[in-house]
Amino acid sequence: MIIKRAEKMGFCFGVSGAVNLCEKIIKKNNSLFENIYILGMLVHNKNVVNELVLKGFKILLEEDLLNGKINLSPKDLVVIRAHGTTKEIYNILKKSNCKLYDATCIFVEKIRKALIEAEEKGNEILFIGDKFHPEVKGIISFGKNIKIFASYEEFINFKIDEKVSYTLLTQTTFNKEIFFKIKDYIVVNFKNIEIYSKICGATYERQRAVEKLASEVELVLVVGDKTSSNSKKLLELSKNINENSHLIEDKSQLDLNWFKGISMVGITAGASTPEKIIIEIEKYIRGNLDDKHGL
Known part of the structure; x- marks a missing residue:
């Protein structure tokens, strides 16, 4: 055969970076902290996460932080997963004074930054992606009033206000061919939509x-x-x-x-x-x- x-x-390099960071932490910091945590799934692969758990990491659930079930201290270490997390979780982690490592993918960080900057200049945000995905949940939590579309069909059925300035953002793993289709539709029909794509x-x-x-x-x-x-x-x-x-x-x-x-x-x-x-x-x-x- x-x-x-x-x-x-x-x-990808983002996943490699996150996994390598955790491996370094195991070697250097395991004995320095009472608990070493990964926030949720470091990457979307159970085998990778299970291996890290066997090496000493614990899984920290966002809902436990939000509900006050776990109270972190400077004796705890937390690695933020490659998909990033929400603004509220970032605030909780920073206030806890735990040792914090951020393994968020650089493309996710760039989209989050673009969203904040677009809203600061008065643009409304159009976001293409899966609203249930942790990456998307994390990014949009830094915005105010964001319209989310899962497909080309959903996007073209949305009423664009030509008096409003928009910025279009995408999930990093969105299907690029569908993105190109949406982009072409925008270029032909609208002049008030700024397109910012950081598909990986x-x-x-x-x-x-x-x-x-x-x-x-x-x-x-x-x-x-x-x-x-x-x-x-x-x-x-x-x-x-x-x-x-x-x-x-x-x-x-x-x-x-x-x-x-x-x-x-x-x-x-x-x-x-x-x-x-x-x-x-x-x-x-x-x-x-x-x-x-x-x-």
Whole structure:
């Protein structure tokens, strides 16, 4: 069996930075604090987070901070996840005087800053993304009255007031082709919407790479957590080209029936998927499927 990897896949620099930060903290600070916490899921991959928990981290839930169930002190250390968090949580953390490390992705920080600056100059905010995603919840908490759209259809059905100045912002992992469609619609129809896109370059590269891969193989495996926005988008894009595409979190979720009659498999991975999980899947396919099914 031929296994072909996407040209771009796996950890992005934001995820690598967050994970490396936690590894350094484990080595240097574990004995200096009573508790070391990650705020929520550091990245959207359960395997990565579970490994950090085994090494000594505890998961700190935002709702516990908001409800006063956990009171932090200078003896506690907290790492803010790569997706960032809300303004209210930042304030609680700062007031607690805990040791604070911020692993928020630089693209998320730039969008948050753009939102604040746009509102300061009087613009209203139009935001494209998933309002239930922690990244989006965190960013929009720094604004006042923000309109959120999940799709092109939602956006074009919104009544734009030509007397109002707007700034358009996006979730970092938003589908770039849909963004381009919205952008083209704005350019043709409106002159009062400032467009500010910081869709992650790594996300875009992975989206294009999976489309290319899906056209070249018989079956596509997207390796990523099922809560991961960018992994789900990779699956969606792959399925548009190759219906025989599957999202799996690790080798335990492989179905042998998928591989019957298949001679070429493509593999890609979300931005929070560690290399070792990808290697385990490749080894499983080569070591088991070839022998058992003669593929």
